[in-house]
Amino acid sequence: MLAVNFSTMRNNLKSYCDKAVKENEDVIVTRKNEENVVLINLKKYNQFLKAVKNSEYLAKLDRGFEQVKSGKGQVHDLIEVDDE
Secondary structure, eight states, X not given: OEEEEHHHHHHTHHHHHHHHHHSOOXXXXXXXXXXXXXXXXXXXXXXXXXXXXXXXXXXXXXXXXXXHHTTXXXXXXXXXXXXX
């Protein structure tokens, strides 16, 4: 993981983009009196998004199981679908 200030990043953008893509390096861009940002490659970003979505889905399943355990579930008959 690299940390560079905003001016250095701006002056060497291509180089740091190449590091993120070709070397799978995370680049923290520090900004004076501002929140810092991170430059990562798209593959890693998509993996993070997938992990967040999976985590949210698993949390939803956990809430559903807890509702069933506490007696808040409902029983329904299955719907038969004709294959045509």
